[in-house]
């Protein structure tokens with residue numbers, strides 16, 4: 001039985017990661033983003049300390065832990081102002097899918113590099129004409145001898161420029177039924193026909209988003225991850241960690257903003273007392289703190305269920321955790337910016353840009369409305385309108 005009280009090991013991990021985060025902080029990430037670079041030093045340090053691969057199997061150089069540990073790492077880096085977005089995709093989705101369903105060769109080829117940070121893998125499911133409706137994706141894979149030929153388009157895919165490969169969700173025709181079933185393919189960055197163009201986003205982040213074209217991309221049979229007939233199951237095995245990690249990302253960002261606002265409210269004085277003495281300032285901050293704590297509790301539940309092998313139970317909990325964390329993050333950031341008055345929008349205090357960044361947690365990887373749809377139908381048994 002997992003406990004809702006955090007274990008001593010998890011607390012120690014939080015403290016250790018927080019110390020690493022403090023050494024870098026928001027200044028570091030802001031500078032890297034401004035200069036158009038990537039947080040390579042932090043990525044390498046986190047890897048060296050075993051944090052990036054904490055969820056991956058020990059026999060491939062990982063820490064042998066689970067998403068519970070990996071989400072602690074991301075949350076604490078976020079709370080220090082320097083979250084690593086690629087952790088959501090590289091070790092969490094791609095590492096999990098390969099560790100659980102990959103061939104021995106795929107595991108040997110990818111997992112040690114994903115664990116020690118020397119290799120990174122992006123993840124591409126979203127398509128321009130499918131969006132939230134991933135049943136509608138049209139990137140198709142067809143057989144050509146032993147090879148696969150992939151054709152299609154993807155959009156908003158993060159970090160494709162820095163990733164050694166992208167795990168692409170496509171659909172292959174079932175030889176018996178003729179129906180299209182989801183399949184996962186590892187597409188190395190420089191494969192002929194695999195094109196990318198950067199999307200101009202209103203985000204101050206080192207990780208960029210890309211539109212991808214797959215124009216008759218030829219891949220060897222070894223590019224297919226896992227079983228051709230179990231694509232959906234394998235896909236969901238990767239999407240639950242993604243939701244849990246997005247929740248951790250959101251909670252970290254919310255905590256970072258809230259801590260800045262609390263510091264400010266303790267010292268900023270325009271009447272007799274610091275502004276934090278006014279309940280109109282204090283209560284919304286207290287409320288934001290409570291909401292972040294609640295969201296973390298749900299995230300811990302989702303991670304515990306997932307790590308215990310309960311994919312179905314984890315699915316519902318991971319969706320709820322992502323919802324709660326996204327909402328808590330948006331509100332915490334909004335209130336924090338407001339607490340700083342005009343300074344909330346200055347570059348010096350650096351909170352204004354989080355208004356845009358916090359919205360990502362409400363949209364991606366699955367929007368607030370799609371989670372409400374999921375809970376309406378799956379949990380409450382209400383009828384569907386679409």
Ligand SMILES: Cc1cc2nc3c(=O)[nH]c(=O)nc-3n(C[C@H](O)[C@H](O)[C@H](O)COP(=O)(O)OP(=O)(O)OC[C@H]3O[C@@H](n4cnc5c(N)ncnc54)[C@H](O)[C@@H]3O)c2cc1C
Nearest residue numbers: 123124125126131132156157158360363364365366367369
């Ligand atoms: C910064 C960033 C990074 C990202 N990184 C990645 C990545 O690495 N890999 C990847 O695959 N994708 C990535 N995405 C894509 C992301 O997962 C999608 O943006 C998200 O799934 C929503 O899809 P969409 O943008 O097409 O919105 P749409 O599906 O067009 O939805 C638009 C709006 O309509 C609402 N809506 C749609 N259908 C319904 C319905 N049935 N009921 C109620 N409301 C509905 C949605 O909730 C939303 O508010 C990223 C996005 C962002 C912003």
